[in-house]
Amino acid sequence: MKVVIVEDEIAAAENLIYILDNIDAEIEVLKTIDSVKSAVTYFSESPDADLIFMDIHLADGISFQIFDQVEIKTPIIFTTAYDQYAIQAFQVNSINYLLKPLQKEEISNAIDKYKETQGTTAQSQPNLNALMQLLDTSIANYKATYLVQKRDELIPIKTDNIAYFSIDSGVVKATTIDNQKYVINKKLEDIEAELDPKLFMRVNRQFILNKSAIVKIKFYFNGKLIIITQPPHKDRIVVSKGKSNAVKSWINS
Template identity: 35%
Template sequence: MRTVIIEDEAFAADALENQILQLRPNAQILEKLESVEESVKWLKTHEQPDVLFCDIHLSDGSSFEIFKQVDLQSPVIFTTAFDEFAIEAFKVNSVDYLLKPIKKDALERSIKKHESLQQGNMQQELENIRNLLRNGPLKPSVAKKSRFMVKSGQSIKVIQQEEIAFFLAEEGIVLLVNFDKQRFVIDYTLDQLEEKLDPEKFFRANRQLIVSINAVARAEPYFKGRLLLQTEPSAPGDQVISSNKASAFKKWLDL
């Protein structure tokens, strides 16, 4: 089973690779790709794999952009943090999905589904993907949060979306920081917040930071195509945007 994994979180890609090899020791992991740009380039210059495991949200955009640029002949198994209801439209015979965190029994079922496919059914289901793409990306049914409830001393405080400067992962916790520089511990991971926040107003800058567009002070060129982000109020440390995310960040800012 010649396999390609498209996943922008290195630890998640490594974990999926290990699970696949545990279930199918003879599988070949041809490549692990991290971005839309990298995936398009690889798929255009290499023989297509037997199966493609593909995250929906990548560092530089949606994985749907890959399939708009590549004449895909391989079946796809999507991996996603969306809930089951939101991705029901993807449940077609030759295209499955795995809900993160990926469980080994679910992975086994997806691989068996792939192995049982007949070529005729595969072509029909690939056409289903193309129809989805022509109609635009699937909009998840996850409600976007407009406010957060936080603890302030012995009381509960409501913080509106417009008051939030950024979310910061620090020493195993996630902090909400408002424009008054107040910091509140919240019970969400950055991955969970990324799905719940309005993408027009918040951007996942790196593994530590989700920033509000109103908190961006400047972004300066950094080493190897990266950007050094400065926020107001100031986020601690050097907040660097990777070269893979730099173009998406500029587009988000409408530069």
């Protein structure tokens, strides 16, 4: 089976290639493409792939822009970092998708599904247009403001002004860019589902970080990482070895 990968994150593309090789040594990755422009050129000249893995966000735009310029009949599995709201849009349109970070079992299942439907055509342009509209609606559902209490007042805090969410002695707190701390009466899991995954990531059980608050990363023992933020936190923000590649890919995106 011949595969083309459309992905602008080097680490994510390498991880996908590694997983595909482990699933089936007969899978041949013909090309890795990192932009809309390069994809249009490639698919205009080389339509021989059996299957395409395609990220939604590329270096120079949204991957759906490719279909405005070239017809692709090859089956596509989209990869995305979108949250549960946007995934509903994929389900409505019956388009195959994988949620990042990619896992071997999910990729294997997607390939099995492709093999079962081999010979069918890719999704039509009207469905992709509908998907774009649904994704735009989904993005609007990301939390823009948190209403927090301080003494006898309620204060609206803009989400993009929050440097990180953390658990402190069992209490979830939001720390703003100017180092103000507020109690959030929600579980960290619920907050994670409300945030734009392009801007925020849960790096361990105690922290959800805003990408803009990250100053640097230090290598730690056994493949772990320590993330330094501004404002700093009193505790070390440690990323496990198993999640380190996903965190680095997210920061580098």
